[in-house]
Amino acid sequence: MRCFIFVLFLFLSGFLTACSGTTGPQLQDASITSTQITSEDIQVEAATTTLENFVNALNNHQVNQALDLFNEESVVSEVNLTGSETNSLQINLAQSWKNKAEIKDLLEYEAGAINEIVPIEFKASAKTITLKTLFYYNNQVRNIDMDVQAEGGKLIFLRLFIERITWI
Numbered sequence: 162m163r164c165f166i167f168v169l170f171l172f173l174s175g176f177l178t179a180c181s182g183t184t185g186p187q188l189q190d191a192s193i194t195s196t197q198i199t200s201e202d203i204q205v206e207a208a209t210t211t212l213e214n215f216v217n218a219l220n221n222h223q224v225n226q227a228l229d230l231f232n233e234e235s236v237v238s239e240v241n242l243t244g245s246e247t248n249s250l251q252i253n254l255a256q257s258w259k260n261k262a263e264i265k266d267l268l269e270y271e272a273g274a275i276n277e278i279v280p281i282e283f284k285a286s287a288k289t290i291t292l293k294t295l296f297y298y299n300n301q302v303r304n305i306d307m308d309v310q311a312e313g314g315k316l317i318f319l320r321l322f323i324e325r326i327t328w329i
Contacts, residue, residue, distance in 0.1 A: 205285045208311035212290055215316060216280060222272045224265065232315045233261050239321045255323075274298055302327045 211230055218227035231237075238257040258264045281293040289308050296303040304324040310317045 201287055204312075205287075205290065207314060208290045208309060209283060209285065211311040211314055211316060212292055212307065212309050213280075215319075216278050216292070216294070219268070219272055219275060220278055224268045224272050227268050227272070228261065228265050230314070230316050231261055231264050232317060235261065235264060235315070235317055235319070237264050237267060237319045237321070239323065241323045243323055243326055300329060302329060 215227055215230050218224075218230070236257065236259050239255040241255050258267050276297040276299065279295040279297065281295065284291040284293075289310055292307045292309070294305050294307060296305050303326050306322040306324060308318075308320040308322065
């Protein structure tokens with residue numbers, strides 16, 4: 162008889178649970194709030210990806226792939242911030258390349274001369290991505306900060322700040 166009552170109890174418990182629309186213990190309402198992603202975050206991520214693609218293309222000596230990351234109106238400039246003989250800061254706008262044809266000449270030279278570009282640190286602001294890098298050549302290593310403005314997967318502006326040159 163006890164067994165019958167126990168089975169009846171289990172049956173009725175299951176039946177009542179089914180009728181109540183629940184299937185057992187319920188989790189408390191835990192609202193999951195997602196971090197809001199802004200359009201600025203998306204632009205920073207896209208610019209960072211574009212810069213990574215540029216570094217990878219140069220590391221693989223793929224000039225055309227690197228060139229495809231520029232618009233016709235893109236500008237690349239190089240600023241030399243290395244110290245002079247008197248230990249004062251020397252700021253020299255060494256050169257500027259103002260269209261895709263000129264940029265191609267630069268990329269061909271760099272792809273042939275660079276052994277490797279090693280990314281060190283990314284910094285992002287609303288308008289500019291900065292990548293601290295080491296450019297390894299056969300006879301020197303250059304500490305270069307790459308400042309980039311990108312839009313739509315294209316590099317609009319790339320400035321190379323040469324911080325230091327170490328001869329090897």
